[in-house]
Amino acid sequence: MVYNVTANETQPTIWSHINGSPEEILDRYCVSELAKGWPVYRDASEWNHYRDCFTEDAYVFTTWSGGMTIDDFIQTSIAGRARGDFIMHRENGTLVDLNSATNRAVAKMKATITQRFNVDGIEYDVECDSRFIMWCLKTISASGAPAWKIQYYKVIYEKDKICPVDGSTVPMFEWSELDRYPYAYRYLGASQARLGHEIKLDLPTLTNEEMHKMYEAMDLWLNGKDIEQTLGIDRG
Known part of the structure; x- marks a missing residue:
């Protein structure tokens, strides 16, 4: 099977997205800084800081949570962490597309999702290279300042x-188990x-229509x- 980005x-x-006026550069920097809240704050359980990165009715998608509001996602994350879910993230670089006329931006973060598992006494990590896409909006804060x-x-x-955590040992997966995803x-x-x-089976990948x-x-x-x-959001 040939698998690669188009x-x-x-x-x-x-x-x-690069260069531009000082105002454009500052806005893109602010959005890039905002996007870093996902790996920095979520990984540390800084839930108040993390929540402050989102609008009131923000909506997010992950493999294990599906699509849900940001408040539901935070509560699901807290419950999962209490059960032992150990998910971390590495940011590998972020760039921003900006339209000052609409006060909107899109942050594109190259990231690696890492999760620690323990199966039958075998500890191992799964690392998933990905792109975090964040659709961002310029709002007005309670103090009246742009945010x-x-x-x-x-x-x-x-x-x-x-x-493998120990350098050599990983659990066995049957192909029939892997082929479900x-x-x-x-x-x-x-x-x-x-x-x-x-696990949601229709999330965006390099080769499907969802990308x-x-x-x-x-x-x-x-x-x-x-x-x-377009994003497939069902708030019902």
């Missing part, structure tokens, strides 16, 4: 692997399912359009 252009529209917030969060999953997050999905999570919907949603958002239907 060689074709994925985002024909060029927004303010960037995250409205939506969804991940493009690229590829994953098992990493998309190639991009099959080890992560299979391992999380062993913990009892219901192209993500890029469609980026342009729609920056143009000031509603994107909940």
Whole structure:
């Protein structure tokens, strides 16, 4: 099987993403700083700081939680952490597309999801390379100052692997177990399912239509359009 990111252009529209006016550079910096709240605050259980990164009605997607409001996601994360779920993140670089005319931006964070598992006494990590996409909005804070917030969060999953903690030992997975999940997050999905999570099977990867919907949603958002239907959000 050939598995790779498409060689074709994925985002024909060029927004303010490098250089520009001091105001544009400052806004992009603020959005980039905002996006770092996901790996820094969530990994440390700084829930108040983490919640402050999002709008009141923000909506997020992950493999194990599906899609839910940010408040439900935080409560689910707290419950999972209390049960022993050990999920961390490494930021590998973030760039921002900005449209000052609509006060909207999209943060694109290269990130690695890492989760520690213990199966039958064998400790191992699963690492999943991904792109965290955050649709951000410039709002007004309680003090009256401008403030960037995250409205939506969804991940493009690229590829994953098992990493032995002791350097050599990993659990065995039957191919029938792995084949239930998309190639991009099959080890992560299979391992999380062993913990009892219901794993979404239609999340964006390098080769499915959902990735192209993500890029469609980026342009729609920056143009000031509603994107909940494009992202597959059902608030019912």
